[in-house]
Amino acid sequence: MGKLMYSCEQAARLSSRAMEEPLGPVDRTMLRLHLMMCANCTNFSRQIEFLRRASRKVPEAIDRGKT
Amino acid sequence: MAGKETDLARELESHRDYLVRFALFMLRDLALAEDAVQETFISALASHEEFQGRSQLRTWLTAILKNKVFDLVRSRSKGPPMVSSDDLQEDDGRDGAFGERGQWIDPPSNWGLPEEAFESSQFWETYLKCCKVMPERQALVFSMREVLGLSAEEICKKLELTTSNLHVILFRARQSLRTCMTKNWFGGEHG
Structure with missing residues (x-):
């Protein structure tokens, strides 16, 4: 794949950054394009979203004594 | 009274x-x-x-x-211990999880949508253990963002971090946590 595509590392870093702030139009488009073609990075992106949902439940988990 | x-x-x-x-x-x-x-x-x-x-x-x-x-x-x-921590350094552009052309060395697997894991005390045990694997500061920044839900801006202000520092720290924290969870939860009989 040539320079036209972002690498998996670039895509993963952008997926992570997108959880903090909206990406610019170029990055957003390039990331979407990469994710459409790359199952690995799609898995990565879903994993970190899952971990966010889990993390938000930590206080509950601690409350129930599930530590 | x-x-x-x-x-x-x-x-x-x-x-x-x-x-x-x-x-x-x-x-x-x-x-x-x-x-x-x-x-x-x-x-x-x-x-x-x-x-x-x-x-x-x-x-x-x-x-x-x-x-x-x-x-x-x-x-x-x-104090010195936290400021001199490794994960405060600017990104060197290299990450052990990727090869020379930025390809995954150990590609992320499909975890499915395992929300039922939230009901399992073993899941939480694994999660908390995996958080402890992270360096102290990385874990703290991660929990401020993901557990407490503070905005990136608030965290940067409170901890005197630049935005790019924050992105690097959170990226590493997520990598560390998902790798550890893959190995200790999703890779085993729960996956």
């Missing part, structure tokens, strides 16, 4: 155990965690008029505790 305060003090005690465990998760130091809770109780007693059942007592106490935790973290982060 005195009776009312004694009642409140007694009620506070019933939340101590939870608050200490929560503070311990954030601070990783029992003595510090207990200090934070003690200060929380002092603030709570001093400002109990403000409470008046507006929300759950535990929610109110947790909000106070979060601020105490930040104060402790901030005063500690002024």
Whole structure:
């Protein structure tokens, strides 16, 4: 794949950054394009979203004594 | 009046155990965690008029505790150990998870949508263990963002980080946590 595509590392870093702030139009488009073609990075992106949902439940988990 | 305060003090005690465990998760130091809770109780007693059942007592106490935790973290982060931490360094552009052309060395697997894991105490045990694998500061930044849900801006201000530092730290934290969870939860019989 040539320079036209972002690498998996670039895509993963952008997926992570997108959880903090909206990406610019170029990055957003390039990331979407990469994710459409790359199952690995799609898995990565879903994993970190899952971990966010889990993390938000930590206080509950601690409350129930599930530590 | 005195009776009312004694009642409140007694009620506070019933939340101590939870608050200490929560503070311990954030601070990783029992003595510090207990200090934070003690200060929380002092603030709570001093400002109990403000409470008046507006929300759950535990929610109110947790909000106070979060601020105490930040104060402790901030005063500690002024000292050398946290500032000189590796994960504060600017990104060197290399990450052990990727090859020379930026390809995954160990590609992320499909975890499915395992929300039922949230009901499992083993899941939480694994999650908390995996958080402890992260370096202290990385874990703290991660929990401020993901557990407490603070904005990137707030975290940068509180910990005196640049935005790009924050992105690097959170990326590494997520990599560390998902790798550890893959190995210890999703890779095994639960996946």
